[in-house]
Amino acid sequence: MVEIGDHADTHIVPRISKVVDGDDHSGITKAVGWKGGGGFRYYTLAPSLLERDAYGNWIIAPEYNGPMLAQAMCKHLGFTYDPTQDEAEWWRHGRSSETDFLYVTTQALTQDALRLLSQEVGPNRSLLICARAFSGDLDAFENLTCRKIPSSILSKCEWGRDDYSLNVAALPEREESGDADAGPLFSGGRTNG
Numbered sequence: 001m002v003e004i005g006d007h008a009d010t011h012i013v014p015r016i017s018k019v020v021d022g023d024d025h026s027g028i029t030k031a032v033g034w035k036g037g038g039g040f041r042y043y044t045l046a047p048s049l050l051e052r053d054a055y056g057n058w059i060i061a062p063e064y065n066g067p068m069l070a071q072a073m074c075k076h077l078g079f080t081y082d083p084t085q086d087e088a089e090w091w092r093h094g095r096s097s098e099t100d101f102l103y104v105t106t107q108a109l110t111q112d113a114l115r116l117l118s119q120e121v122g123p124n125r126s127l128l129i130c131a132r133a134f135s136g137d138l139d140a141f142e143n144l145t146c147r148k149i150p151s152s153i154l155s156k157c158e159w160g161r162d163d164y165s166l167n168v169a170a171l172p173e174r175e176e177s178g179d180a181d182a183g184p185l186f187s188g189g190r191t192n193g
Helices: 007-021 027-032 066-077 111-121
Strands: 039-041 050-052 058-060 100-104 126-131 144-148 185-187
Touching: 007 039, 066 100, 066 126, 111 126, 111 144
Parallel strands: 039 185, 100 126, 126 144
Antiparallel strands: 050 058
């Protein structure tokens, strides 16, 4: 289901919770004799990552802070959002493998900044850098790939679509807790991107 406004919180979640708990005795539940069970996941979609400014240029929406931007970029570019806990790897916001990482910044990076990043990453790892702008020779560092924001996102967008169906057929199974009274499966959260 998809809802706009507060209907998901005021109508849908309470009704689906009753259906799962077996406490709903109306509508289709009554018609088919449903006794409860199962579960559902509930997500709130984030605002659009990109919007146009007063001059028609694509910019990052003001609702996004640094961590939200990094998380959204990881999602759009196929990386796992995995910010480092190690201060020595301050540049690591996401990863796609054990040696391939993503760094997101809204700064404009100079040749000297790229040289520093290349040295920090080292010769046996690679880094995709998404930044507002770059100056210098972007091909000078074999372990770096540079993409401008929002160009890297715009190339991933599918414009002109009218099919907004979500593929949720292969949701992961709920782990059994061993507690028969664990209640319905309900996941709340926010997705970005």
